[in-house]
Amino acid sequence: MRNLRLVRRETPLAGGQFRAVLVGVVIALLVGVILLLATGNNPVSTYLRMLDGAFGSPRAWSNTLTRAVPLGLAGLAVAVAGSMGLWNIGAEGQIIAGAIGAAWVARLAPDLAGPLLIPLMLLGAVLGGAVLALGPALARARLGVSEIITTLMLNEVAIRIVRYLVNGPWKDPEGNNFPIAPEIPDQAKLPGLFERANIGVLIAAVVVGLFGWLVSRSAWGYELRIAGSSERTAEYVGISLRTKILTVLVMSGMFAGLAGGIELTGSASRLVEGVAGGWGFAGIIVAALALMRPSGVAAVAVAFGAVQIGGLSIQTQGVPAAIADILQALILFGALAAAVFGNYKLVRGEPATTLDTAGGAA
Amino acid sequence: MVNLWPDYPWGGPATIAFGAYSRHGGTRGTLVAPAQGQAVELDNIWKRFPGVIANAGASLRVKHGSVHAVLGENGAGKTTLMNVLAGVYRPDEGTLKLHGEDQSFAAPADAIAAGVGMVHQEFRLVPTFSVTENVVLGAAPRVLNRSALEDQVAALAERFGLATDPRREVWQLSMGERQRVEILKALWRDARVLILDEPTAVLTPVEAEELGRITAAMAADGRSIIFISHKLDEVTAFCDEATVLRGGETVAGNLAVSDLDAGRLGELMVGEATAVSQRRVRTTQPGASALDVTELRVVDLHGRHIVDGVSLSIASGEVLGIAGIAGNGQRPLADALAGLIPSTGSVQSGIHDLSSASPNERHRRGLSYVPEDRIGVGLAPRLSVADNAIMRTYRTDAQGLLIDQDKSVAHAKDLVERFNVKIADLHSPIAGLSGGNLQRLLVGREVDGNPTVLIAAQPTRGLDVQGVAAIQRVLLEQAEAGVAILLISEDLDELLALSDRLAVMHEGKIVAEFDPDKTTRGDVGVAMTGAVHAEGASA
Numbered sequence: 001m002r003n004l005r006l007v008r009r010e011t012p013l014a015g016g017q018f019r020a021v022l023v024g025v026v027i028a029l030l031v032g033v034i035l036l037l038a039t040g041n042n043p044v045s046t047y048l049r050m051l052d053g054a055f056g057s058p059r060a061w062s063n064t065l066t067r068a069v070p071l072g073l074a075g076l077a078v079a080v081a082g083s084m085g086l087w088n089i090g091a092e093g094q095i096i097a098g099a100i101g102a103a104w105v106a107r108l109a110p111d112l113a114g115p116l117l118i119p120l121m122l123l124g125a126v127l128g129g130a131v132l133a134l135g136p137a138l139a140r141a142r143l144g145v146s147e148i149i150t151t152l153m154l155n156e157v158a159i160r161i162v163r164y165l166v167n168g169p170w171k172d173p174e175g176n177n178f179p180i181a182p183e184i185p186d187q188a189k190l191p192g193l194f195e196r197a198n199i200g201v202l203i204a205a206v207v208v209g210l211f212g213w214l215v216s217r218s219a220w221g222y223e224l225r226i227a228g229s230s231e232r233t234a235e236y237v238g239i240s241l242r243t244k245i246l247t248v249l250v251m252s253g254m255f256a257g258l259a260g261g262i263e264l265t266g267s268a269s270r271l272v273e274g275v276a277g278g279w280g281f282a283g284i285i286v287a288a289l290a291l292m293r294p295s296g297v298a299a300v301a302v303a304f305g306a307v308q309i310g311g312l313s314i315q316t317q318g319v320p321a322a323i324a325d326i327l328q329a330l331i332l333f334g335a336l337a338a339a340v341f342g343n344y345k346l347v348r349g350e351p352a353t354t355l356d357t358a359g360g361a362a
Numbered sequence: 363m364v365n366l367w368p369d370y371p372w373g374g375p376a377t378i379a380f381g382a383y384s385r386h387g388g389t390r391g392t393l394v395a396p397a398q399g400q401a402v403e404l405d406n407i408w409k410r411f412p413g414v415i416a417n418a419g420a421s422l423r424v425k426h427g428s429v430h431a432v433l434g435e436n437g438a439g440k441t442t443l444m445n446v447l448a449g450v451y452r453p454d455e456g457t458l459k460l461h462g463e464d465q466s467f468a469a470p471a472d473a474i475a476a477g478v479g480m481v482h483q484e485f486r487l488v489p490t491f492s493v494t495e496n497v498v499l500g501a502a503p504r505v506l507n508r509s510a511l512e513d514q515v516a517a518l519a520e521r522f523g524l525a526t527d528p529r530r531e532v533w534q535l536s537m538g539e540r541q542r543v544e545i546l547k548a549l550w551r552d553a554r555v556l557i558l559d560e561p562t563a564v565l566t567p568v569e570a571e572e573l574g575r576i577t578a579a580m581a582a583d584g585r586s587i588i589f590i591s592h593k594l595d596e597v598t599a600f601c602d603e604a605t606v607l608r609g610g611e612t613v614a615g616n617l618a619v620s621d622l623d624a625g626r627l628g629e630l631m632v633g634e635a636t637a638v639s640q641r642r643v644r645t646t647q648p649g650a651s652a653l654d655v656t657e658l659r660v661v662d663l664h665g666r667h668i669v670d671g672v673s674l675s676i677a678s679g680e681v682l683g684i685a686g687i688a689g690n691g692q693r694p695l696a697d698a699l700a701g702l703i704p705s706t707g708s709v710q711s712g713i714h715d716l717s718s719a720s721p722n723e724r725h726r727r728g729l730s731y732v733p734e735d736r737i738g739v740g741l742a743p744r745l746s747v748a749d750n751a752i753m754r755t756y757r758t759d760a761q762g763l764l765i766d767q768d769k770s771v772a773h774a775k776d777l778v779e780r781f782n783v784k785i786a787d788l789h790s791p792i793a794g795l796s797g798g799n800l801q802r803l804l805v806g807r808e809v810d811g812n813p814t815v816l817i818a819a820q821p822t823r824g825l826d827v828q829g830v831a832a833i834q835r836v837l838l839e840q841a842e843a844g845v846a847i848l849l850i851s852e853d854l855d856e857l858l859a860l861s862d863r864l865a866v867m868h869e870g871k872i873v874a875e876f877d878p879d880k881t882t883r884g885d886v887g888v889a890m891t892g893a894v895h896a897e898g899a900s901a
Contacts, residue, residue: 217767219760222749229742235702236731236739237753238722347468 006344021289024338028330035330039323046314050327053313054306062195063309064302066267069204070095070276072301073259074283075290076208077129081147081252082292083215084228088249090136090151091256092280093158094129098260100162101128103170103271106184114187121188122203122261129257130250132158137249141242147249155280163273170271181271190266200262205298207258212295224248256280289335307331399462401426401555401586402447407456409442416442417453418610422588424555424603426461429577429587431597431619433627434607440590441483443607444557447588448480449473460555479548480557483824485540489533493526497546519546522576534662537734538565538688545576556580557588560824562596565852568687568887574600598622606630648677648862650712652846653699653729653815658707660694660870668694669705670870676846678814681837683861683878684850687890691870692850693734696819699848700724700731702739711815725754728814732805732821734850736797740804743793747785748774750792751807781806782832798829805833809840816840819850834860854883866890 029047036043054064074091081088088094101124109117136150165171165181172182190198215221227234227244234241260275268275286304290296311328315321402424409417417439424430434440445451447458449467458465460476467473473480487496494508494515502511515528524542532540541561548556558577562570577587577600589601597604598619606614606627614630653676660669669691676682686692698705701721709716714727725731733739741750751774752759759769774788781802785795792800805821818837822830837860841847851857857864858878866874866889874889 214763217765218763219756219765220763222756222765225745225749226742226753229744230738232702232735232739233742233753236700236721236733238720238725 004346004348006340007347020338020341021335022338024334024336024341025331026334027338028334031334032327032330035323035326036319039320041319041323046317046319049314049317050310054310059195060309060313062193062197064305065201066197066305067308068298068301068305069200069266070259070263070279071282071286071304072204072208072297073255073262074279075286075297075301076211076283076294077252077255077259078283078287079290079292079294079297080211080215080224080255081248082228082287083221083294084224084244084248085231086140086245086249086252087148088133088136088151088252088256089148089284090132090154090253090280091259091283092276092278093151093155094132094253094256095260095263095276095280096158096162097128097132097253098125098257099128099264099268099271099275100158100165100260101125101131101257102261102264103181103184104128106188107170110185110188112187114189117185117188118190118265121184121265122258125257125261125264126254127257129253129255129260131253132257133250133253137246137253140249141245151249159273162271162275166271166273172270179273183270184265188265189269190262198266200266203262204259207255208294208298208301211255212293212297215294256283285332285336289339291339304332399426400424400459401428401461402588403457403459403462404443404447405457405459407443407446407458408454409439409446409451410454415610417446417456419456419612420607420610421612421615422447422605423616424586424588426586427581427584428602429581429589429600431601431604432588432590432607433597433604433630438607439610440607441559442610444480444559444588444590447473447555448478448557450480474551474553477552477554478557479551479553479555481541481544481548481559481561483559485537485544487532487540487543490531492529492531493535493543493546494528496532496543497528497550499547501551515546515550518549522549522579523572524576536689536693538569541565549580553585555586555588557590559590561589562591565688568890570596571599597627648680649844650678651675652678652680652711653848654708654710655699656708656710658695658698658705658709660691660698660703660705662694668870669698671707672867672870672872674848674865674872676815676848678844678846679841680862681841681847681849681860683857683864684848684867684872685852685854685857685864685886685890686867688852690867690890692867693819695867696731696733696817696848696850699817700729700733728812730754730808730811730813730816732801732808732816732818734819734823736800736804737793740808741792741800744791746789747778747783747792747795747803748788750774750803751777754807754811777803777806777810781836798825798832801825801829801833805836809836809845812843813840813845815846815848817848817850820852821849822851822853822856830856854886858883858886 033043036046053060055061074095077091077094078088102121105121105124106117109120112120132154133151136145136147136154139145139150140147163179166179170181172178172180175182190200193199193201215224223234223239223244226237227239227241231241234244259279263275263277264271282304286297286300289304290300307328311324315324400423402422404420404422407417407420408415420439420443422432422443432440432443442451446453449470449472452468458467460478465476467476488499491499494512497515498511512528519526519528519542522545524546526539526542526546532543535543545556545558561573565573574596577589581587589597591597601619604617604619604622605612606617608630655675656673658669658672659667662668672691672695674682684692684695694703697703699709701716701719701724707717711727711729716724716727716729719727737743748770752765752770755773756765756770759766759773771788777783778785778788783799783802783806785799792803795803801821805818809816816837821837822833825833834856837847837849849857849860858881861878864876864878864881864886865872866876866886868890876886876889
């Protein structure tokens with residue numbers, strides 16, 4: 001194994017990453033078989049149960065789709081920025097900011113009618129995400145400060161703010177001293193769609209679909225892709241990079257904020273510290289698996305959601321939670337690791353030691 | 363034998379001398395003693411890529427201490443064969459011997475360790491590192507003493523006439539200067555076999571002659587130089603022997619360059635006689651002035667005036683050539699005229715004052731730009747042919763927010779057909795296209811909107827014979843159609859053939875202007891060195 005190393009393919013693998021990812025998932029499932037056998041579980045029935053739990057019934061579908069909503073919006077946030085070569089690592093914090101924004105609207109106008117209140121709360125969520133992304137966007141566009149660092153660090157800020165709110169001014173007096181905010185009014189909750197899914201699924205589908213389409217088809221998206229390919233080419237064509245960077249990063253924050261709003265008005269019903277649930281970080285994986293193409297985010301988000309929901313459902317069958325988590329991690333790891341082989345291959349040989357090697361193989 | 367080689371800072375190189383050869387007679391050295399052995403023996407090399415056989419049994423033998431030309435059209439397999447020798451590619455079949463010993467390179471590091479250095483066409487330098495840091499990267503002594511290293515690099519550079527400041531960062535350097543850094547890198551690693559992949563593509567004639575002296579000196583030191591080129595005059599001037607590739611095969615090996623002439627070489631390379639170089643034949647008189655530039659200045663980050671008060675005017679239908687050694691302000695001049703970098707002074711095009719106009723507005727007013735850096739500025743490498751074709755038209759062709767897909771594909775098809783771009787698929791990324799096809803696409807797109815002014819920076823650099831001819835033909839057609847053309851080139855023959863007037867830039871200024879019909883390469887070359895400040899300072 002020591003003399004195996006990765007070498008960039010002279011031409012990308014035919015059929016693209018999709019084939020590689022599929023192979024990676026299959027390998028992960030095979031490794032999972034060993035794990036399940038070793039722990040005394042029947043691998044066949046476990047995998048069937050996973051599939052059934054994710055897609056086997058309308059209820060399963062509703063769970064999977066509900067889970068895909070924050071994953072898809074966070075993935076879109078990362079992928080839209082990524083199409084331009086920008087890295088928004090702050091979707092987690094922006095989701096929190098969005099949930100705070102939505103909760104704030106509900107606190108300010110708790111008696112508004114639902115059809116008015118819900119759109120206002122979602123607007124508050126979008127603005128919340130935008131506000132958190134604005135600082136990094138301005139710093140990047142005006143001063144060239146790396147957006148990776150600033151967006152990442154603002155996650156911590158957002159977590160501290162929500163922690164302060166639910167422990168302090170917004171703490172539910174009837175919450176038995178738990179760090180939670182009061183439940184939002186009933187009319188502020190998103191109407192159901194089918195089974196456990198609410199219309200948040202539709203909202204997310206429209207937003208992800210629309211922007212995926214805009215990035216690949218609109219003049220705006222075209223300029224984004226030029227800038228992502230080469231900033232100097234964008235300047236040559238007369239695209240204002242500053243404006244583009246600013247709008248794209250703020251927009252990215254808006255998508256993540258919307259995810260927070262839907263989460264609050266949909267499943268969560270009240271502001272809690274863990275409202276973002278790690279979906280902001282999972283969004284990076286979603287975007288990476290979609291190859292940073294917003295048009296691919298929806299499908300990846302549903303598949304990712306299915307893995308999570310399937311993992312949960314086998315726990316009801318007696319598979320320990322730890323094993324279920326390991327299976328989920330294996331599948332994601334397999335998919336991500338395999339995606340590399342679309343562009344790289346393993347070869348035997350002496351390990352690369354000089355920079356010239358890396359440059360020469362490019 | 364004079365030892366041209368400095369002692370190595372980290373404990374001395376293997377000082378191998380392959381026999382004491384001496385050269386006589388200026389830059390065009392002739393081997394006095396016959397070479398005893400082969401430095402490089404590549405035999406029956408096959409290398410296949412999906413859909414392409416790049417090398418189909420190619421062979422190459424290079425004698426010790428010689429300068430060996432490898433000739434061939436773009437796509438003849440030269441670069442692939444060199445990449446095999448440099449350890450970048452592993453051949454599917456075939457054997458490789460260095461100094462008589464079998465070699466099998468798993469990585470470029472192996473080739474470097476075996477004494478093979480390669481200067482690629484696209485430079486592999488770290489832009490934010492200094493010259494010294496780039497040169498010693500991966501081959502530095504254990505204890506770093508920056509100023510000592512800088513002195514050693516400077517000494518090495520000076521010894522071989524590779525004028526460069528070891529403290530400057532690479533991003534500040536012109537293409538010609540970057541090439542010198544690449545050569546220094548190979549020399550620092552004590553390359554016994556040095557591959558130069560189309561080295562003169564980025565050089566002026568004066569710099570090319572310097573390179574000839576450098577290669578001669580290295581060969582006299584027992585090193586073997588492989589010199590890839592398209593140009594016969596360079597080959598006869600700098601090289602001892604030549605190997606010609608065509609279609610991935612060696613069609614002629616170890617020809618003595620004295621036996622070569624243009625007709626025979628052309629026949630070997632393309633299988634037919636090459637076309638005579640085109641020459642501007644006026645059928646129309648220049649019209650009204652289309653571009654008037656007054657006192658244009660560009661200041662770089664260090665406060666230096668890299669364009670220093672340039673004034674010029676070009677009439678419609680006229681070609682103004684700009685000659686100069688790389689790094690004398692040609693590139694910032696072009697960028698400033700296109701509005702890509704800030705400048706002071708006045709830029710007028712007809713009735714329009716473009717002095718402070720955005721790149722976009724300049725283009726709307728009829729100013730097209732073919733930049734020197736095709737793939738990093740003029741084109742977006744990760745986007746498709748169709749996407750690259752519509753860069754200048756998508757704003758006006760858009761239907762509301764959306765790009766009109768049918769129109770964009772039709773536009774791309776039209777460009778591809780009219781300018782003879784060879785592609786497999788309009789929707790695949792352009793990154794895989796050859797230099798000639800990229801340039802046909804770029805030039806085609808830039809002249810498509812009937813510009814009034816065309817700025818063409820190094821439009822034919824690195825292209826094969828047909829590519830050069832195709833681009834030059836387009837430029838001449840545009841001039842005949844009344845476009846004012848600013849042609850910046852490092853190919854003096856091209857400038858003399860195409861220009862109506864020829865200006866020379868030196869240190870940011872226009873120092874001389876010539877009538878191409880009444881001057882010689884020599885006169886222009888002298889002006890390029892800055893030796894003569896004659897014939898008025900404005901063009």
